[in-house]
Amino acid sequence: MRKTGICPKCNHDHTLLVDRLADTGDYDTVIRDMHLAIVHKGEGWFGDEKLGRAGQLSAVVCRACGFTELYVKDPERIPADGNTIVERGPAPSTGPHR
């Protein structure tokens, strides 16, 4: 839908490209960019887990039926920790051998 501008659900050709999605915490007055994942950033002084976020989201919305596709702006930067984020697919090349 992002490339074609055509909704795959209802074939309507009027869509919205939404570059930034709104996310709020405890207070509606604080608006942040919505992200896909919570990531582990290490441990604090007291052994507590430090968390961060990755994968800022954008969206395409059909004006007729409201169908929405979400896209991560920077998918290559999402760290796969093998626990909460698992990477699948071919392993990256590690040398000149083919």
Ligand SMILES: [Zn+2]
């Ligand atoms: Zn639609």
